[in-house]
Amino acid sequence: MMRNNVDKKVQAHVDGLFSGVGESQQLYDLKEELATNLKEKIADYKKAGMDESAAFKEAVSSMGDLSGLVDDMREVGQNKAKQAVYSSMTARISAAGLITGILLILFGVLTSAMLYFMDMDLEAVTGTAIFVVFGIAIITYSGLTRESSKKYAMNRVRAILYAVAIGLVAFSLFVAFTTGFATGEVYIAISSFMIFFLVGIGLWLGLIFTGTDRRKMVA
Amino acid sequence: MENKISTDLIRGHTDTIILNVLRQGDSYGYQIYKTIIELSKNQYELKEATLYTAFRRLEKEGSIASYWGDETQGGRRKYYRITEDGETRYEQYKKEWKFAKEILNYLIEGGIENDEK
Secondary structure, three states, X not given: OHHHHHHHHHHHHHHHHOOOOOOOHHHHHHHHHHHHHHHHHHHHHHHOOOOHHHHHHHHHHOXXXXXXXXXXXXXXXXXXXXXXXXXXXHHHHHHHHHHHHHHHHHHHHHHHHHHHHOOOOHHHHXXXXXXXXXXXXXXXXXXXXXXXXXXXXXXXXXXXXXXXXXXXXXXXXXXXXXXXXXXXXXXXXHHHHHHHHHHHHHHHHHHHHHOOOOEOOOO | OOOOOOHHHHXXXXXXXXXXXXXXXXXXXXXXXXXXXXXXXXOOOOOHHHHHHHHHHXXXXXXXXXXXXXXXXXXXXXXXXXXXXXXHHHHHHHHHHHHHHHHHHHHHHOOOOOOOO
């Protein structure tokens, strides 16, 4: 709880420093960099015996004059062309990811359909749906790392964790159907479903409760 | 930090100092800040504001490159590493500094031999 309090104060302070500055991916990154380093400095001051509010004040005031950086960021925010260059590489990677993911899902669905109409056993039919699971995970990652007109790109580690969480949930369904059809027992389906589903949901919830807001301000 | 070194004197060397830190291994903002204090034997503190401005400048000119670490607790760290261009620049700056130091020494401490009559 205490820790969250500092995090919020730091975030509010950093946001305040750059208030009124046009938004850009670079500004978003710089704010994250500043916030992380400030938090670490505060933690060090606290370790040295300062109380929390004194540590916060000291850390903030010892940063020096940030007006040069603010001006720099204002310029970046005004220059749309620069922003486009900055984010085009990640945009391309995520576009490739989205395409791969969608194709994998289609491949999974179509092969399953094919096997179904070949009158194969149902567990064989659901087996190829594993491609759908991978497709979903890749789409999740690519979608989250994409900068859109409304949101900033999520950082890669968080995006990977999200992809794993959602992948696990999808995988739990896959396991449920496959083992269910293979054994013909619903209880086995549920028990194997449960493991992956709970881990996936747990991870997902953890991410939701620790996330930062990526929404862009509406100008 | 009682014996204050003038900011004017050190300003021109900010980039060299940062490059020297990064030459010895990748690092991130706060760590670099602490290393500089340590290197100066607690005599000099390079403010974060100056540091981040220098990072942006050095990255733009290609002397350093950055990447995000994968910590999740307390937020991600942005790490910097020196590039080959940066290494070359560092060597150049060091050479210039050694030369300037010598000249300044003459200018500030040198005496004129008075042998007119």
